[in-house]
Amino acid sequence: MNQRYYSLDVFRGATVALMILVNNPGSWEHIFAPLDHAEWHGCTPTDLVFPFFLFAVGNAMSFIMPKFQKEGTAYFLKKVLKRTLLIFLIGLFLNWSPFVMYKNGQLVAKTWTWLNNDNGISGIRIMGVLQRIALCYCLAAFIVFFSKNVWSKVISITILVGYWLLCLGLGSKADPYSLSGFFGTALDLHLFGTPHVYKGEGVPFDPEGLASTCAAIVEVIIGYYVGSYIQKKGKSYEMLANLFVAGAIVILVGYWWDMVFPINKKIWTSSYTLYTSGLAIITIAILIFCIEFKNAAGKWSKFFDVFGKNPLFIFVISGFLPRALGLVRWVENIGPDGKKVYTTPFPWFYNHICKNIVSADLRYGSLLYALCMIAFYWLIVYMLDKKKIYVRV
Incomplete structure (x- = not known):
C-alpha cells in the first residue's frame, strides 16, 4: 500500500488489537464496562x-x-x-x-x-x-x-x-x-x-x-x-x-x-x-x-501495523489456539470429594499470574490477562512480519 495510506493499515491493525483485548478477558465475570458488549440496545x-x-x-x-x-x-x-x-x-x-x-x-x-x-x-x-x-x-x-x-x-x-x-x-x-x-x-x-x-x-x-x-x-x-x-x-x-x-x-x-x-x-x-x-x-x-x-507515525503505529498485515490469520489463531491448548491439561489439585481438578495453560496463567494483581477488584487482573494476550499474539505477527510472511486468502 502507498505510504500516504499507511493510516488505513494502522486502523485495521488497531481494530484487530481491540478485538483481541475484548475477546480474551481473564474472566468473563470480571470485565470493565467499556470492554463488554451492550446488554441489548446501545x-x-x-x-x-x-x-x-x-x-x-x-x-x-x-x-x-x-x-x-x-x-x-x-x-x-x-x-x-x-x-x-x-x-x-x-x-x-x-x-x-x-x-x-x-x-x-x-x-x-x-x-x-x-x-x-x-x-x-x-x-x-x-x-x-x-x-x-x-x-x-x-x-x-x-x-x-x-x-x-x-x-x-x-x-x-x-x-x-x-x-x-x-x-x-x-x-x-x-x-x-x-x-x-x-x-x-x-x-x-x-x-x-x-x-x-x-x-x-x-x-x-x-x-x-x-x-x-x-x-x-x-x-x-x-x-x-x-x-x-x-x-x-x-x-x-x-x-x-x-x-x-x-x-x-x-x-x-x-x-x-x-x-x-x-x-x-x-x-x-x-x-x-x-x-x-x-x-x-x-x-x-x-x-x-x-x-x-x-x-x-512511530513505534505506536508500527505496533498496530503488524496486526493489520495479517488480520485474518491472527483472528483465526486467536480463536483456535485457546481451544487447542485447552486439550493440554494437568491436575492442579484434588477436590473435597476426591475428584481431580484440572487446569490448562491459559487459565493457569490467569489464575496464578494475573488474577490477584489487585485482589480487591478482579477486573484489573482480567484486564492484565487480556493485555498479555495482545502482547503474545503481537509477537506472533511481529515474527511473521520480520520474515515477510503474510497469510492471504
Whole structure:
C-alpha cells in the first residue's frame, strides 16, 4: 500500500488489537464496562470492533476493485467467490474445532460432530464472525462491481430502510426489536435448525444470523467509498475536512434513527450501521491527520501495523489456539470429594499470574490477562512480519 495510506493499515491493525483485548478477558465475570458488549440496545467501545473490521474490509476493497474492473467479470467472480468460500469455511472450521474432547479422563475423537444425537438440540454452529465477513464482503463486492456509483448508494439506502421495515412488519407487535420479538431468529431456525444457531443469550438466537447480515453489508460499502474518496482526493486538507463532516453527519443520522430503530449490535440495526460507520470515518480522519499530516507515525503505529498485515490469520489463531491448548491439561489439585481438578495453560496463567494483581477488584487482573494476550499474539505477527510472511486468502 502507498505510504500516504499507511493510516488505513494502522486502523485495521488497531481494530484487530481491540478485538483481541475484548475477546480474551481473564474472566468473563470480571470485565470493565467499556470492554463488554451492550446488554441489548446501545453501543460500547467493544461493539465497535466488528463494524470497524467490516469498514476496513471495504477500505481494502477500494484498492483492489479497479483491478477487478480492468480484468473483467470472469476474473472478478473467480476471485471474490473463492475468497468468500474460503473465509466462510475457515469460520465453520473454527466453530467445529478442535474435533476431539476428553471423555472419562481420556482424549478421544468427538462422538458427535455435526449434530449431537444425545440431545438433538446442540451441534455445530453454521454462522459466525468470519461467515458474516465472508457474506458481507461478497455481496458488497457484487453491489459495487455490477452497479454504478449512484445505484450502489441507492441499493445501500434501500437495504437499510428495507431491513427496518422488515423488522417492523415481521417482528413482534409488542417489541419487534427485542430478543424474543426479532423476526430474524425464526428465519435462522427455519434454515439452519435449532442445533446450529448460537445459544449464548440463553435461547436459540444468532447475533450473526442471516437477516441481520443485511445491514452489515452496507458497512462494507461505506468503507469502500471512504477508501475510494481518500485515494481520489489524495493528501489534502479538503479531503480531511470532508471526512470529518461526513463522519459527523452519518453519526447524527444514526442517532436520529436510533429514536425509532434502536442502535443494537446483536440484531445489527440500520441505525447501528450508520452510527458505527460515522465513528469509523472520524477515526480514519484522526489517524490520517496524525500520521500523514503531522508525521506522528512511530513505534505506536508500527505496533498496530503488524496486526493489520495479517488480520485474518491472527483472528483465526486467536480463536483456535485457546481451544487447542485447552486439550493440554494437568491436575492442579484434588477436590473435597476426591475428584481431580484440572487446569490448562491459559487459565493457569490467569489464575496464578494475573488474577490477584489487585485482589480487591478482579477486573484489573482480567484486564492484565487480556493485555498479555495482545502482547503474545503481537509477537506472533511481529515474527511473521520480520520474515515477510503474510497469510492471504
